[in-house]
Amino acid sequence: NAGVTQTPKFQVLKTGQSMTLQCAQDMNHNSMYWYRQDPGMGLRLIYYSASEGTTDKGEVPNGYNVSRLNKREFSLRLESAAPSQTSVYFCASRPYRDSRYEQYFGPGTRLTVT
Amino acid sequence: GESVGLHLPTLSVQEGDNSIINCAYSNSASDYFIWYKQESGKGPQFIIDIRSNMDKRQGQRVTVLLNKTVKHLSLQIAATQPGDSAVYFCAEISGGSNYKLTFGKGTLLTVNP
Numbered sequence: 001n002a003g004v005t006q007t008p009k010f011q012v013l014k015t016g017q018s019m020t021l022q023c024a025q026d027m028n029h030n031s032m033y034w035y036r037q038d039p040g041m042g043l044r045l046i047y048y049s050a051s052e053g054t055t056d057k058g059e060v061p062n063g064y065n066v067s068r069l070n071k072r073e074f075s076l077r078l079e080s081a082a083p084s085q086t087s088v089y090f091c092a093s094r095p096y097r098d099s100r101y102e103q104y105f106g107p108g109t110r111l112t113v114t
Numbered sequence: 115g116e117s118v119g120l121h122l123p124t125l126s127v128q129e130g131d132n133s134i135i136n137c138a139y140s141n142s143a144s145d146y147f148i149w150y151k152q153e154s155g156k157g158p159q160f161i162i163d164i165r166s167n168m169d170k171r172q173g174q175r176v177t178v179l180l181n182k183t184v185k186h187l188s189l190q191i192a193a194t195q196p197g198d199s200a201v202y203f204c205a206e207i208s209g210g211s212n213y214k215l216t217f218g219k220g221t222l223l224t225v226n227p
Contacts, residue, residue: 004157031213042203042217043158050213058214090157094213101146101207103215105157 002026004106006091012112013081021076021109023091030096032074033103034058034066036087043090049074051096081113126224133194135221137187137204144206148215149178149189152201161189161202191223199225 007022025032030051035043035058045058049068063085065077074093078085088110092103127133139147145166150158164171164178164187171178177190187204201222205215 040219042205042219044217045214048213092157100163101213101215102148102160102163104160105150107157108155 004091004093004104006089006106006109008109009107010110012114013078014114015082017081018077018079019081020078021089021091021111022073023075023106024073025091025093025104026072027093027095027104028071029093029104030071031094031103032068033092033094034064034074034076035090035092036060036085037090037108038087046076046089078111081111083113085111086113087111123219124222124224126226127194129194129196129225129227131194133189133191133198133223133225135189135191135202135223137189137218139185139187139204139206141206141216142185146207147178147180147187148205149176149187150203150205150217151198152203152220154200158203194223194225196225196227199223 004025033048034046037043044060046060046064047058047066049055052071055066055068067075088108090108091106094103148163149161151161152158162173162176162178164180175192179188191198201220203217203220205217
């Protein structure tokens with residue numbers, strides 16, 4: 001099992017450019033999540049997908065869109081990147097399991113917007 | 115809104131000592147908590163969880179204590195090793211949703227040899 005994988009690992013964008021961050025999990029998990037992590041701060045939820053076919057906004061969704069392509073894949077798109085979106089982005093997944101809510105994280109994508 | 119917070123941003127200990135990392139939460143409706151470890155350049159890694167109907171839960175070298183009266187959570191690491199150096203986050207289920215975790219800002223644990 002590769003777990004949760006993310007591509008790319010690093011990316012530099014100019015203001016106004018667009019890009020899609022890819023995430024895939026091979027654990028047959030139902031729920032998937034996108035977070036951003038800024039220096040000195042905890043993880044903030046951008047969007048999540050409780051199950052295949054559904055997506056919902058999290059705490060900081062502005063400037064982002066997501067697609068739950070299938071059960072395995074959940075992508076995050078920046079349509080017009082801004083310097084404020086410079087961050088480390090983490091994808092996570094969670095199995096459907098009663099009474100357990102832990103999420104499993106990917107290695108992250110480090111994005112710089114100049 | 116309510117959020118999870120941490121008492122200490124940094125903690126430095128000697129190898130072999132026990133470490134205690136604290137977390138305060140303000141949402142009295144939270145019923146599930148998780149501790150994560152994040153090493154430099156990596157994603158958070160699940161350590162241990164606890165439900166609100168428990169006071170204590172033990173894992174391998176780690177113990178989580180929950181005090182609902184004062185809304186306080188702690189992670190104890192026994193015989194701390196250099197490999198334990200990382201940022202530790204507590205997280206809670208937020209807003210009545212079973213799908214979303216709210217994370218604290220983290221505590222940096224440094225283990226000195």
